[in-house]
Amino acid sequence: MSTVRSSAAKLLRGAPGAARLVVVPVRRVCSSRALPLTPGQHTGGRRRYAVGAATLGLALLAADHVFNEKKFFKAARVGNVQEIRRQVEAARDNGRGGDAEGGPPDRRHALGWTALMTAAANDQPAAVLELLRLGARPDLRERYAGASAAAAAAGLHPLETLQRREDEFCGAMNARASFLGWTALHYAALADSAASARALLEAGADPTARDHAGRRALHYARDPSAARDLILEHARRWEEAAAAAAAEERRRFPLEQRLKQFIVGQQAAIETVAAAVRRKENGWADDDHPLVFLFLGSSGIGKTELAKQLARYMHRDDPAAFIRLDMSEYQEKHEVAKLIGAPPGYVGHEEGGQLTRALAKRSDAVVLFDEVDKAHPDVLTVLLQLFDEGRLTDGKGKLIECKNAIFVMTSNLAADEIAQYGLQLRREAEARAAQRVRAAAALPDGNKEVVKDDTSESEEEGPEESLEVSRHFKDTVVRPILKRHFGRDEFLGRINEIVYFLPFSRQELLTLVNMELTRWAEKARERHAIELRWEGGVLGALADGYDVHYGARSIKHEVERRAVNQIALAAERGALPRGCALLLAARAGRLRLAVRAPGARDYAPLDLAAL
The missing domain is CATH 1.10.8.60 (Helicase, Ruva Protein; domain 3)
Structure with missing residues (x-):
């Protein structure tokens, strides 16, 4: 009997909430005041009763210390701080942590959201604070992509998914819509919960984080509202800090250095692109127009790779910041709709266009129009509006501002002429180098060292500097070919830099x-x-x-x-x-x-x- 008492006492220390369920039966069993029975019946009955009562008490006690997903998310929804704490402790005691993203407070619902998102969406700042105190991460992303997609991923019926989203997350939101990529701050902004937003921001939530549609939390906040003002203030601080960090990184690690790590040769092309981007980034360019490049040269010379590396440098390897469109897919007039979206009443109107959808997500992306010379003239008209005004109207009539984007067009026009001209430049450069060597050999021994030093210094400046394309070649050979193909001066006039890619040495x-x-x-x-x-x-x-x-x-x-x-x-x-x-x-x-x-x-x- 003393063993039963000590075991129960140990369990009771860890679970005060279940004390009455165990203590009452055990006290009755241990009492010496029992009904008159024979000595054998008395002892055996008390023992069986004690074992049964202790088993029941232990079962109830164990149930109280097992993580329950439904209770956990319901507690976050209604703001039950004690239950949140109890469920997190139960998950830790059972060795059931979170997932690869975090610990027990970050355990995801089977359909993709976290308890922190649930609390923020239902305007429960106390629950938000408690989850953050327990270690929840504020910048985890929502995985719920709408009822149909979530049902397919979880193996459920869409109606069951809709019901669970409404019951176990928030009944005030459209359960059919996609919330992919949302953070808890997005939900706090939509719920107009200033207290939740403040708690998240003070815990380090990123106010500049974008969802799958490319929108920040500020996009969903009411105007005016306290939550909006709070998010806007923190977003400005983040942007200023990010701009300062980016400027320092560019100072220590210039664009030319990054590009030369991945691009073989093309010294002149790299310097031209880097100089134009530097003007744009440092405020020494026209802010009313985007930056537009036209890359000319043979196939396989590094034009596309240079655009890719430019996007990686500008946007820290964000895949959404590089948009590539193969313009050979836009050779017909009707395919303009594929670019900007079909007008109302036509098939695919709701889907939008390939370019407009991508720019809506990242209006500051690097956009590559590959083989632009193959596009239909009507497509070029759309691009002219894009380059001239820095804005684009999609098929739904929505205006997309993209003045901070960088547009790169590639073309094989005049590729043969540029290749032959480049080979001629290289032959002339090799001849000059050989002439310098012969001149050095003909000098007296005392002067050879001086010439050698001068030669090595010029080589360190870069052999590509001697391969600069002349203005005469550009105006008399290349420009007439471009004008004959594109047929409009205003299109060529909106190009900031025509970049020439020469054959390899x-x-x-x-x-x-x-x-x-x-x-x-x-x-x-x-x-x-x-x-x-x-x-x-x-x-x-x-x-x-x-x-x-x-x-x-x-x-x-x-x-x-x-x-x-x-x-x-x-x-x-x-x-x-x-x-x-x-x-x-x-x-x-x-x-x-x-x-x-x-x-x-x-x-x-x-x-x-x-x-």
Whole structure:
């Protein structure tokens, strides 16, 4: 009997709320004043009664300390702080934490929301404060994308999903709408809960966070309202701090430095783009118009990659900040609707256009119009309005402001002329370099060191500086081609910078080949446990396959055709066991393979014809 008492006492210390359920039966059992029974009946009955009562009490006690999702979210909805605390403690005691995003206070509902979102949506500031105190994270994102999508993801019927959203989240909101990407601050703004918004902002909630539609919490706040003023004040602080941090990062890590890490060559193009962006970012540009570039050059020369890296630099790798549209899909007149949305009464009116939907989410995005020369003239008319006014009207009549966007168009117009001109510039530059070398060799020994120093200093300034496209070539060769194709001066007049991409130099081709071989070496190691190496002559042999019309793509194809094909054939014939090392060598312009078996010291030539 003393054992039952001590066990019950230990449990009671951890659960005062269940004390009466256990104490009363145990006291009755332990009392010496019982009904008159025989000694055997008396002892056995008391013992059975004690065991049954203790079991019932322990079951009730255990139930009181098991996490209950329904109670947890209901408590958040009605503002029951004690129940929230009890459920969080139960989740911790049972070892049931949250998910990968946070701890027990951040446990998600089966349909995607958190308790903090529930409390904010129902204007329960006390519950918001308690959840934040318990460790809830204020910037978690909503996963509820509407009744149909949520039902499909959870394996439920849409009607059941609608009912649960209304019963277990908030009955005042449209359960059929998508709230994907919302934060608790979005819900506090919609509920016009200034107290909840204040608690979230003081806990570090980001007032500039955007939902899946690209809207901030401020978009859903009433005007005027205390919640709106509060969110607006904090948003200004965040924007000022973000602008200061971005300026400091640009000072320490300029755009040119970022672009050169990912773009081979194209020094002049990089400097032109960086200079224009710097003017825009530092307030030395026309704020009434967006920044517009036209990238000209051969295919595979780095035009698209430069636009991608510009977006990554400007918006910290946010995928929504880079919008790419292949203009070869807009060659017909009616496809303008696909760009800005169909007018009222037409199929697809509610969906909107590809460009307008994307710009509505991020009006400051980097937008790439790939192969713009293939678009229909009516599409160019839409782009002219976009470039000229920095605004666009979609099919629903909604005006989208995008003066802070950066628009990049790419085109292969005049690609052959630019390529031939670039090759001529390179030949002239090589001739000047050779002339400097001969002049240095002809000087007395005392002056050679001075010339050498001058030459090395000019090379550090950048060999691309000598490859500047002349104004005469632009005006007499390129501009007439552009004007003949686009047929309007006002379109070309809205382009801030026409950027020329020139053919690669020999050194840049060697760099491209080395990068391509390095990529294949990584695949060989990861997929087949083969160590791939190559001699220096391999780079030159593969670089000879460069085609000025196809740019870096020709190098990629040359590596695959001459090197990877041989490696794949050797692997198919069993000559490359896992763990071996493979060496690429060049002999008389032909690539040869040599393999070193696992544990061997030397490479053995590989004759594919004899396999």
